[in-house]
Amino acid sequence: MRKLALSDEILLKISQPARYIGGEVNMVKKDPSKVAVRFAMCFPDVYEIGMSHLGIQILYDMFNRRDDVYCERVYSPWMDLDPIMREQKIPLFAVESQDPIKKFDFLGITIQYEMCYTNILQVLELSQIPLHAEDRTEEDPIVIGGGPCTYNPEPIAPFFDLFYMGEGEVVYFDLIDRYKEIKARGGSRKEFLEQAAQIPGIYVPGFYDVTYKEDGTIEAMTPNNPHAPQTVSKQLVMDMSDTWYPEKPVVPYLRATQDRVVLEIMRGCIRGCRFCQAGMVYRPVRERSLEELKRLARTMLKSTGHEEISLSSLSSSDYTKLEGIVNFLIDEFDGKGVNVSLPSLRIDAFSLDVMSKVQDVKKSSLTFAPEAGSQRLRNVINKGLTEENILNGSAEAFKGGWNRVKLYFMLGLPTETVEDMQGIAELSEKVAEVYYDTVPKEQRHGKVQVTASTSFFVPKPFTPFQWAPMCTKEQFLERASIVNHRMKEMLNKKSLRYNWHEADVTVLEGVLARGDRKVAAVIEEAYRKGAIYDSWSEYFNNDIWMKAFETCGVDIDFYTTRERSLDEVFPWDFIDAGVTKDFLKREWANAQAETVTPNCRMRCSGCGVRKYGGGVCFEERA
Incomplete structure (x- = not known):
């Protein structure tokens, strides 16, 4: 022993x-x-x-x-x-x-x-x-x-x-x-x-x-x-069906955050959201074959005893064999006590049909991520989602029996105006109205509940927004207050909920995301003074960090609110992450012009990752 x-x-x-x-x-x-x-x-x-x-x-x-x-x-x-x-x-x-x-x-x-x-x-x-x-x-x-x-x-x-x-x-x-x-x-x-x-x-x-x-x-x-x-x-696996994957993953004694079998169906994303680091650095899209996923699903469920299987990717709806793997999981494990979890789906008719088969309607809520309150700002961030998409998706969901919707937004995005902020509350109200307009009174499962959550925007390396200035803590909270005030003015305000992220944590994240080696002294000083488990709100102590910046003589605003010139040398410029700096500059200009860039399956944007070969870049296009 x-x-x-x-x-x-x-x-x-x-x-x-x-x-x-x-x-x-x-x-x-x-x-x-x-x-x-x-x-x-x-x-x-x-x-x-x-x-x-x-x-x-x-x-x-x-x-x-x-x-x-x-x-x-x-x-x-x-x-x-x-x-x-x-x-x-x-x-x-x-x-x-x-x-x-x-x-x-x-x-x-x-x-x-x-x-x-x-x-x-x-x-x-x-x-x-x-x-x-x-x-x-x-x-x-x-x-x-x-x-x-x-x-x-x-x-x-x-x-x-x-x-x-x-x-x-x-x-x-x-x-x-x-x-x-x-x-x-x-x-x-x-x-x-x-x-x-x-x-x-x-x-x-x-x-x-x-x-x-x-x-x-x-x-x-x-x-x-x-x-x-x-x-x-950066190094990339190009053949996702001929690489390593755990057939016997370790099963924890404790209930873990993700206590289930995880099937990674693909890597990368075709969407090109300008705020999203993962969508840029994990390019190009590479898919696992349907047959390999079927084999892994059978093997892993048997080796772990888990009763849930989840499909993992940045945007599962963009996996070209999604219908095939979902139907397989439903048919293969129907009646065997295995639940199927489908995160990262875009809300369309197929997704809703699938979710109605695999979710307990009474217990689940649907999640949309409009990210911005107005179409103008969604164009700035290249979200590729219109208000019509959101409202039509909501209507289909409500017809299918859902009555709870979560909406995720960001505050502090480049070019954001008061109208964009208020648009978060107004879009939430429109979603609530769709419920009452769509579902007859006798078929409703109680009142609709729309929960809007806002995180605060952090510019990340290797995104078109790496040049963008960031808000201060006070500016973030002021923006959240504008949204909160507008929420309370809505006709369906009793059906609306609003919450927002911690602003001081966001500012610190912004420094650490775009910092250079001088920031290391601040991290060490904060640790010496007791900072630990900073991602856990009950243990985060902003005062420790503020004193550490002061002690080390490091200016927070230099890393957050300062606007960067296009020719500035960044701390991460020595890394070739696939996407070129010229592409990111073009996308930064497109953002300021409110110009939408089509996704990778619609048109190649010349981001630079074609050099890896394979992936979406080399798919046959109609």
Whole structure:
């Protein structure tokens, strides 16, 4: 029997001890003494969130299919365990073997969201690994960052030995093989990093120097090591039906955020929304074959015992074989107690027909994401959704028995006016009116409920809006107040609900999203003063962050409200993310002209990703 890293006494003191003890269904067990490379895969958040992440499940399965590699998992200790580990000097440990992370060859951290940056420092410190890459010795693991936030790694660059740009299935084995060879002959940490820097998609921050202009913007980012390339190119899987996918995913003891089988049906998106980083950096669209999805569905449901299966993508309605996979799931598992979940659907007749088959109408609500309150602003952001689409979709849904609708919007978008803000309330009112106009009184399931939610806009790297200024906290709250006031003036106000995101969190996210290396000092200072689990509203402390900016002499407005010139050098310009800067500039100009760009299946916009070959770019067009 394994010896647990935490004593029974500690396990009895903390909530959810199952987060730390391992032993789950499909957990991989190997003898650590019989492998050449040990890899700790980290999600810097609580276990239930990390266990829901598909990317880690894919890499965990892929690594562990190699006999010479043992990949284990580690998550951020929750707030009740963290102080105990510090007080008793218990090193952070892997779930599988319970061995200290410091003993591993690699610590791979997936970085999904800027607000987890202080948790990365928590993981490093509790692992007894120096926070700064430059302070690590031959005895420390190689710390790797991956995930969407690596498309601007600079605010956390000092804390990482290297970053992997793109999809992990492509060159990770090259990286591990080079490490294994260098380790076997007693080579140094620096030699490995130099070898790693030559692998496409690998970025070693220590091999680059950044110089600044007098105004604080970047003058240049220059390699200081001959092995480091000037440009780092993202890596993509092009054949989605001939790649790694976990047939036996680990099943958590606890109810995770996504406690179900996840079928990834495609990557990328054809839509081109100008605010959406994922829609830009995950281009081009690549689909899994229908036959492969059928095989995976049968295999994974059998290996996990899950009673729900979910289709995963950025826009499931754009999967060309959607009808085929949905009908298969309904026919194959009908009467077997398996629920089918279909997120990311555009609300059209087919989607509503499908949802009526797979959802309990009485329990579910439908979700639309108009993003903006007026058609003018939807054209600015290239949403590709008209008011007619929204109202017709609502009418079809209400006829089908739904009476609850959620509408998602953003406030603070470029060119936004008071009329656009008030349009959020007015569109919500129109949706409510459709219910009463469409559904006869005797057929209504109670009153309609329309819930409008607004997040606040954050400009992200590699989007056409990367040049856009951002609102201040006060401006965000003023805009939310305008929407709230207009909501209360609506005729159907009792059927309308309105809520909005935290403005101070959004401002911080904006700094971390477009920040440079100078921001790293702020992150470290905030962590030292107690910032942790910043994505959890009950633990976020804005005062700590504001003091950290002041202590470090870093100006928030420089990274948020300042307008960027088209020729400014960005911290992430050394990355080739597929889409070209010229394309993003054209789309920024189109946004200001309120010009809609057709989606990728209608017309190629010349974004730059054709060079990868395959995907939507190379489909036959009618």
